[in-house]
Amino acid sequence: MKGISFALAGGFFLTFQSVANATISEGIGSWQAAAMTQLTGFVLAILIVLILRDRSYRQLTEVSPLYASGGMLAAIVLFTNMTAVHIMGVTLTIAIFLIAQLVLAIAIDGRGWFDMSQKRIGRTQIVGVLMMIVGVIVLKL
Numbered sequence: 001m002k003g004i005s006f007a008l009a010g011g012f013f014l015t016f017q018s019v020a021n022a023t024i025s026e027g028i029g030s031w032q033a034a035a036m037t038q039l040t041g042f043v044l045a046i047l048i049v050l051i052l053r054d055r056s057y058r059q060l061t062e063v064s065p066l067y068a069s070g071g072m073l074a075a076i077v078l079f080t081n082m083t084a085v086h087i088m089g090v091t092l093t094i095a096i097f098l099i100a101q102l103v104l105a106i107a108i109d110g111r112g113w114f115d116m117s118q119k120r121i122g123r124t125q126i127v128g129v130l131m132m133i134v135g136v137i138v139l140k141l
Helices: 002-028 030-052 056-062 070-088 090-111 123-140
Strands: none
Touching: 002 030, 002 070, 002 090, 030 070, 070 090, 090 123
């Protein structure tokens, strides 16, 4: 239940962030909005680390450069998300983002990429993604 709660909260916050970033980018530009979002997120994360007195940051040198590049990927996610919201609106953008995430997640789970444990991918997962794609087509009508 705890995992579901965090996933729901993440989904809600992603949607709020998409709307806020698209609105901000209209005034200052998409890359500037992405930079501002990354900076404010960094500040909040540092504050939380300080409040929790979590000292695990001392192990940062042990993080693979591949995985440390996640922040750079986030900047691209922010830019593409803002641009898509401007073109298609929030609902369609989030729906297509979710499908893209699921397709890649299925590939990662099925292949065990990025040090993830390999999971069996069956027809039900594929059918679920296909149903989401049909749902997006219905949304688009």
